[in-house]
Amino acid sequence: MLLGEFELIHRYFSSPKLQPSRRDVYLGMGDDCALISVPEGKQLVVSVDTSTAGVHFLPESPAHSIGWRALAVSLSDLAAMGAQPAWFTLALSLPEVDEEWLSGFSQGMADLAQEYGVALVGGDTTQGALSMSVQVHGYVTPGAAWKRKGAQPGDLIYVSGELGKSACGLRKAKALLEAQQALPDLAMLNTAEASAETDMLRAYLYPKPRFDLIPILSSRAATAIDISDGLLADLGHMLSASGVGANLDPTRIPCFNKEHGDTSQVFQDALAGGDDYELCFTVSPQRRLELEVSAEQSGVRLYPIGVVTSQQGIRGLHEQSLTASGFDHFKGNT
Numbered sequence: 001m002l003l004g005e006f007e008l009i010h011r012y013f014s015s016p017k018l019q020p021s022r023r024d025v026y027l028g029m030g031d032d033c034a035l036i037s038v039p040e041g042k043q044l045v046v047s048v049d050t051s052t053a054g055v056h057f058l059p060e061s062p063a064h065s066i067g068w069r070a071l072a073v074s075l076s077d078l079a080a081m082g083a084q085p086a087w088f089t090l091a092l093s094l095p096e097v098d099e100e101w102l103s104g105f106s107q108g109m110a111d112l113a114q115e116y117g118v119a120l121v122g123g124d125t126t127q128g129a130l131s132m133s134v135q136v137h138g139y140v141t142p143g144a145a146w147k148r149k150g151a152q153p154g155d156l157i158y159v160s161g162e163l164g165k166s167a168c169g170l171r172k173a174k175a176l177l178e179a180q181q182a183l184p185d186l187a188m189l190n191t192a193e194a195s196a197e198t199d200m201l202r203a204y205l206y207p208k209p210r211f212d213l214i215p216i217l218s219s220r221a222a223t224a225i226d227i228s229d230g231l232l233a234d235l236g237h238m239l240s241a242s243g244v245g246a247n248l249d250p251t252r253i254p255c256f257n258k259e260h261g262d263t264s265q266v267f268q269d270a271l272a273g274g275d276d277y278e279l280c281f282t283v284s285p286q287r288r289l290e291l292e293v294s295a296e297q298s299g300v301r302l303y304p305i306g307v308v309t310s311q312q313g314i315r316g317l318h319e320q321s322l323t324a325s326g327f328d329h330f331k332g333n334t
Ligand SMILES: Nc1ncnc2c1ncn2[C@@H]1O[C@H](COP(=O)(O)OP(=O)(O)O)[C@@H](O)[C@H]1O
Pocket: 049, 077, 228
């Protein structure tokens, strides 16, 4: 018998893994709204992102990856503000009821939700083209969130990891599908031998929000943004919000596959590929040492890539202007 809307919600979206018990959830899914208590003295932090088949993920991806990824890209915005993740809602649009797909999708979302103790507190399920919007909620101490505005000339610019990996993963995933091969899910990636190929597929299919950076950056970073559209585009948003520019040292940009890939492609992927979900942030020179000591103590590698300037625009070595603009839904990837 075909599963109806309400049985579907109950069967796939009410597992304890998606609803870890949280004392701050007074009323979770099942009512017209959820009722939540924001911890005393904290500010609520809210963000939403949509993932659409063919635009944000390949429809042939394992359902487990689609569920994981949809939550991960939304959580990444909370990490970029330095917020503790707590609750989320899911608006899901499905062309049809496919129970095997739903089981994988909800399991992928639950695996990530459980990792951060975030609770699914409500949502909406409709029939339509495959797409999902995940609204995430977290909290910060008032005044502690990192914003895009606030970078000052002289501040150092860092990124938190190798860039361009996910763009390589997307190309690899498309090549596998063209060769009629299935894309791996997390279990397969975890048992596969470590290689550049598994690394890039993991980056695209299973991105991880960088909440591990919060204790290292808190009270040290002046501004932060996550790299979803590409380094130059997202750094550009941060610099424009702050009314400043930047000089970058391209040799210090951590490019994935630097030793093995075609140099101009590797560089283009790192500057404008997008989907990396690393953080780009600024730190005043006075805080540099304590930041680097804290990162080293935590075993986290940070990459200084340039310096904020009062002159607007982003320049590379020898004043060369860097203009690759990254992902734009309406202009394409330029
Ligand atoms: N349709 C919309 N209505 C209101 N605000 C929007 C809309 N689309 C985007 N925004 C806001 O514009 C800003 C930039 O959006 P976006 O590029 O999607 O940010 P992010 O990369 O952090 O997801 C964010 O503050 C976002 O909340």
